[in-house]
Amino acid sequence: MIGRVFLGDGVGAAFTGRPGGVSAAPYGALNLGGAVGDEPDAVRANRARAAAAxxxxxxxxxxxRxxxxxxxxxxxxxxxxxxxGEVDAIVTTEPGVVLAVLVADCAPVLLADPVAGVAGAAHSGRPGTAAGVVPALVARMREHGANPARVRAAIxxxxCGGCYEVPAAMRDEVAAAxxxxxxxxxxGTPGLDIRAGIAGQLAAAGVTAVTVDPRCTIETPDLFSYRRDGRTGRFAGFVWLAGEGENDPEDTPR
Structure with missing residues (x-):
């Protein structure tokens, strides 16, 4: 259900998957999205399960939103x-505050500077990537003491670019930006590799410690994909600075 990633000592980060929740089809099972038509009680139960894990x-x-x-x-x-509120990236300097980003084909991007005590998360799909949401996130983190040379990122x-088909004009427009x-x-049709673009944006912003999860949502049944399934759930990326928001490991369900 949970795949953890390393963003430095004192930082928690993970991506969820599809198994392990209570939602019924077509949202089965660990849908964490509250605005896709799923039963609210199921979403709350799934979010509680993810937090416990x-x-x-x-x-x-x-x-x-x-x-x-x-x-x-x-x-x-x-x-x-x-x-x-209606944003696509969030930053915190407060230990124990968990930042969540929902996706089902867009890229969830998690960032942290453990030395400065700054963490961030972004929802970077085609429009957001073209608009520069990830560079904007890095810039906002810098305002709070983050050093891009210390920042670790997980996409x-x-x-993937092999599956994400778009009109040629759209590909050219996004690639120009x-x-x-x-x-x-x-x-053999025009496509977009959003993760490659985001990695380039991070490098241009001075962030070079970048890991990329190679899984394609469209090709991986254990992940939600809007392009593959249409009506479906959302998985999430989470990042947080260690602190009072974490349970004692002995109290965490195994």
């Missing part, structure tokens, strides 16, 4: 109850 508190997890833009919000525990599962994002699908 991570060893964090669900009531200190901050969710966004993602709108495919490039706005960034700085959040604290106070935003956990109401969410971060999660997303639609985001070098390295243009691709050709396995069918």
């Amino acid at each position: 991570l060893g964090v508190r669900a009531d200190r997890t901050v969710w966004m 993602q709108v495919h833009g490039a706005d960034v919000a700085v959040v604290t525990a106070a935003e956990a109850a109401s969410g971060a 999660g599962p997303a639609a 985001v070098p390295g994002s243009g691709a050709t699908t396995r069918r």
